[in-house]
Amino acid sequence: MKSMIRFLGALATIGLAGCTSSEALQPPATMPAAASLTPDQERPGAWNYRATNVDFQRYTRFIVEPAQVYRGAEASYEGVDGGELAEIARALTTETRRALSNGYTVTSKPGPGTARITLKLAGVQGTVSGLATASRILPVGAVANAVKGASGGSGSFTGGITVAAEIYDAQSAKLLGAAVRRYSPPVFDIAATLSTMDTARAAAREAAQDVRASVDRAHGKPAR
Numbered sequence: 001m002k003s004m005i006r007f008l009g010a011l012a013t014i015g016l017a018g019c020t021s022s023e024a025l026q027p028p029a030t031m032p033a034a035a036s037l038t039p040d041q042e043r044p045g046a047w048n049y050r051a052t053n054v055d056f057q058r059y060t061r062f063i064v065e066p067a068q069v070y071r072g073a074e075a076s077y078e079g080v081d082g083g084e085l086a087e088i089a090r091a092l093t094t095e096t097r098r099a100l101s102n103g104y105t106v107t108s109k110p111g112p113g114t115a116r117i118t119l120k121l122a123g124v125q126g127t128v129s130g131l132a133t134a135s136r137i138l139p140v141g142a143v144a145n146a147v148k149g150a151s152g153g154s155g156s157f158t159g160g161i162t163v164a165a166e167i168y169d170a171q172s173a174k175l176l177g178a179a180v181r182r183y184s185p186p187v188f189d190i191a192a193t194l195s196t197m198d199t200a201r202a203a204a205r206e207a208a209q210d211v212r213a214s215v216d217r218a219h220g221k222p223a224r
Helices: 002-016 082-101 131-137 139-150 196-218
Strands: 047-050 061-064 114-125 160-169 175-183
Touching (some): 061 082, 082 114, 082 160, 160 196
Parallel strands (some): 061 114
Antiparallel strands (some): 047 175, 114 160, 160 175
16 A cells, blocks of 8 residues: 555656646747747747738638648657658648638638648657556546646646647738647546557647637637
8 A cells, every 4th residue: 555655646746747838849940930939928838920910800711731740850759650640740630620610711722811821740749658547547646637737737648749830821922920839638638648649639639729719819709
């Protein structure tokens, strides 16, 4: 019993030191907006750019290009192979199109009021299978994860994905905005803790919902 208690305490302590979504990111150097990105004041570790004097509410149609896997020196994929990276990129594309399709028009053709969104998968952080799940179920680990979730962090032993997004006017190609952010699943999404790929798929859904939330804010809509 004493050894189990010591294990639970160690689990909680290690978990609190795990990766969080607020850790500093390095923007992809090849992003057109790289030189203009500034630290996101609302999301420590992330980066933002937003063009001035733009009426974002005029954009109600969106082209979501297939997400690309970034291969620059800044990218880190922690042993995830090429086929898996392509799967995560496809999930990112599919989830973003789905998130925008309920309330906006997702199209493939440029036109008035149309914006083009490009997405790059710029990193994958691995999940420690078994320990990530146990840290949600065992009481001490659950408390530690509740604390991390409340502060906006990712769960213990749980990775995520780094996404670089840019949005352009589809006709003029003017850069309207950009962001680089790390996404992890909700802390108590148990299914997302089973493997790095399960984590990445769930994180892709979080990224897609964040794109949708950004568009909604630009239109003055309340958070869903």
